Amino acid sequence: MPYRPKSTLEQWRILQAVVDAGGYTQAAELLNKSQSSLNHAVAKLQTQLGVELLEVLGRKAQLTAAGEVMLRRSRILTQQIEDLELLADNLDKGWEPEIRIATELAYPKHFLYKALKQFYPLSRGSRVQIIDTVLTGTSEIITQKKADLVITGMVPKGYLSEPLYVTRFIPVVGANHALATLTSLEQSELGQQLQIVIRDTAVKPQEHAGWLKAEQRWTVNNFEQAVDILKLGLGFCWLPDFVVNPLLENRVLQQLPLQQSSERLVPMSLLAPQEEALGPGSRQLRQLLLAIHDK
Structure with a gap:
């Protein structure tokens, strides 16, 4: 006999929503459904599978050990379905x-x-x-x-x-900055200087890339804003070669003479x-x- 699934995609999506939202109440608001309908869907899913997936501690629903395994696999399944439907939509539209x-x-x-x-x-x-x-x-x-x-x-x-391309990031200052006259510079000396950094566009940014050791930092939205500040003789910044090369040639900016790691390569x-x-x-x-x- 052909295999007949015990569960539905909707049940797995509800379980994912309950876990991601932190409880039935929050998930009900997110999905615009009643809390009782979500409770019923998850309870029925657990009964059909014969496995306890969630346990309620206080007001928060938490995954059991078995639930964690099943949830991970369900996310792969629902994502594959979304991808399949997107592909069908794409083929239909051309x-x-x-x-x-x-x-x-x-x-x-x-x-x-x-x-x-x-x-x-x-x-x-x-x-x-x-x-x-x-x-x-x-x-x-x-x-x-x-x-x-x-x-x-x-x-x-x-x-x-x-x-595609390898970008060289170069540490630079304005031509009238005090550091521009130095012939040698240690990285440790930069820690006391003002650093200009480009804003991470993530909803939840993580500062795990780039040199970010300066105590004082100003954050801007793009390279043009960073250059404008550098021209005033304020701070230093790591900027890409295609931005700074003409400015270095015209002596508007000056490359910092770092003894170690004088550039960063980003493929x-x-x-x-x-x-x-x-x-x-x-x-x-x-x-x-x-x-x-x-x-």
């Missing part, structure tokens, strides 16, 4: 109406613009949305699948990517968070972008 590209600020956009110029005659009217991201904000875009293509300096575990890669659901337009644009870097 060429996608909008293509979303998320790109690290540390990637030189003139490469992307060149690819987009080649793509335009082939685009069939597709709208293109370019999303600027920084650090863990880029990782969030990938894991939450909020873009079709992502150019990133940090590839999360479990994703395949194609190399930029291209990936598709949902490869199985990637539309034909996104695939075409990806190939054009890769071809530009192959030249």
Whole structure:
């Protein structure tokens, strides 16, 4: 006899919501359902499986050991269903109406613009949305699948990517900063200086990348704002080569003469968070972008 499932996807989605929200009351508000219906769904799921998944301690529902294992597997299942439905929707629509590209600020956009110029005659009217991201904000875009293509300096575990470019980050100050006259500088000396940093675009940023040891920091939204502050003779900043090179040549900025780690190399890669659901337009644009870097 053919196998007949004991549980439904809806039951697993409800269980996930109860755990993620921290309880039945919160999950009911999130799903716009009654608390009793969620209680019934989870209770029925446990009965059908013959396994206790949740235990209520006080007002909070917590997973049992068996529940933790089952929940992890259920997330894979529900994600696969979402991916399958997205693929079906993509196949039904054919060429996608909008293509979303998320790109690290540390990637030189003139490469992307060149690819987009080649793509335009082939685009069939597709709208293109370019999303600027920084650090863990880029990782969030990938894991939450909020873009079709992502150019990133940090590839999360479990994703395949194609190399594009290596960005050199250089420590610089304004030409009129006191450090600009030095011929040698230890990293420890930077700890007492004002550091200009670029804001992480993540909802929950994690400061695990870059040199962030200065006691005093000012945070800005982009490289242009950082340069404007540096020109005033305030602070130092690690900036990408394609931003600072012309400013160094014109002596607007000065590279700090660090004795160790005088630059940081960040490999930029291209990936598709949902490869199985990637539309034909996104695939075409990806190939054009890769071809530009192959030249």
